[in-house]
Amino acid sequence: DGGITQSPKYLFRKEGQNVTLSCEQNLNHDAMYWYRQDPGQGLRLIYYSQIVNDFQKGDIAEGYSVSREKKESFPLTVTSAQKNPTAFYLCASSIGAGEDTQYFGPGTRLTVL
Amino acid sequence: GQNIDQPTEMTATEGAIVQINCTYQTSGFNGLFWYQQHAGEAPTFLSYNVLDGLEEKGRFSSFLSRSKGYSYLLLKELQMKDSASYLCAVSHSYGGYQKVTFGTGTKLQVIP
Numbered sequence: 001d002g003g004i005t006q007s008p009k010y011l012f013r014k015e016g017q018n019v020t021l022s023c024e025q026n027l028n029h030d031a032m033y034w035y036r037q038d039p040g041q042g043l044r045l046i047y048y049s050q051i052v053n054d055f056q057k058g059d060i061a062e063g064y065s066v067s068r069e070k071k072e073s074f075p076l077t078v079t080s081a082q083k084n085p086t087a088f089y090l091c092a093s094s095i096g097a098g099e100d101t102q103y104f105g106p107g108t109r110l111t112v113l
Numbered sequence: 114g115q116n117i118d119q120p121t122e123m124t125a126t127e128g129a130i131v132q133i134n135c136t137y138q139t140s141g142f143n144g145l146f147w148y149q150q151h152a153g154e155a156p157t158f159l160s161y162n163v164l165d166g167l168e169e170k171g172r173f174s175s176f177l178s179r180s181k182g183y184s185y186l187l188l189k190e191l192q193m194k195d196s197a198s199y200l201c202a203v204s205h206s207y208g209g210y211q212k213v214t215f216g217t218g219t220k221l222q223v224i225p
Contacts, residue, residue, distance in 0.1 A: 035215075040121070042200065042217035043156070048210075056210060090155060097211045101146070104155035 003027065004105035006091050011110045013085075021076045021108050023091030031097045032074035036060065037088040037107075049074055050097045078110065085112045115139045117216035119201050124222045125191055133186045133199050133219045141206030146213065147175050147186045148200040156200055159186070188221075196223045 004025045013019045023032065031050050035043040045058030049068040063082025068074055074093075078085045090107045094100035116138040125131035137145070144163040148156035162168060162177035162184060174187040186199055198218040205212060 033213075040217065043202075043215040045212070045214070048212070050210065058212075088153075101158050101161060102213060103158070106155050107153075109153075 004091060004093055004103060006089075006105035006108050008108060009106065011108055013110070013112050015112055016080045018080060019078050019085075019110065021078065021089055021091075021110070023074045023076065023105055024072055025074075025093045025103075025105075026072060027093055027103065028071070029093035029095055029103075030071070031094045031100070032068065033092040033094075033102060034058075034064075034066065034074070034076045035090045035092065037090060043090065046076065048097070085110060115203060115205065115214040117201055117203055117214060119199075119216045119219045121217070122220045122222070124224060125188075127191055127193060127223055127225050129191050130187065130189050131191060131221065133188070133201075133221065135184045135186075135201030135216060137182050137184070137201070137203050137216075139182075139203050139205045139214070142179065143204040143206065143211065145175075145177055145184045146200075146202040146204065147173075147184075148202060148215075150198045150200060150218065152197070159199075161204075191223050193223050193225070196221060 033048045034046040044060050047066040049055035065077045091105040092102040094102045119135045146161050147159040150156040160175040167176045172189045177184045198220045200218045201216040
């Protein structure tokens with residue numbers, strides 16, 4: 001089946017630890033995105049990548065890092081510098097950027113204790 | 114910057130029609146998306162409007178007026194399963210790249 005996978009669905013970490021969220025797609029999409037969703041705030045863009053080996057900061061990139069070494073994969077690392085990391089994280093991909101429809105993975109709910 | 118406004122919550126009755134509005138202010142506008150998101154799940158694509166006018170897809174229709182910076186999503190013959198958040202998102206050009214900026218979403222509750 002083609003699609004976007006994120007794992008795990010739920011993740012718990014202690015404060016001060018870095019954690020990496022995985023995102024894999026087999027749709028042959030060039031563009032990939034990471035969003036954070038908090039109650040009442042909608043989706044906020046963390047990082048996006050329009051092509052392999054290239055990525056751009058979104059609106060709330062501080063405390064996060066990404067890599068795009070393969071077309072299929074766009075992992076997100078939540079570092080200890082992120083002040084409020086507890087949130088629902090969504091990964092998406094699209095054929096190209098901008099006007100192309102984004103398809104979302106199931107999300108990872110991260111809780112930092 | 115980008116500014117997208119939509120109501121926070123709405124309630125409607127099963128079988129009725131509901132209209133969810135979205136207004137936006139943005140530069141480099143390309144088009145407008147509507148997504149549906151059930152609680153705890155991923156958003157799913159509903160529609161994408163580039164040109165002015167109404168586009169119909171079964172029970173759901175979406176309207177765009179580029180000159181007014183206005184869109185709405187129309188849901189007909191409401192069903193209980195339509196209870197969800199509806200996200201308005203604007204595609205726009207930004208710093209040589211194309212981006213999509215999401216509104217905060219409208220939580221729709223369908224009641225019997």
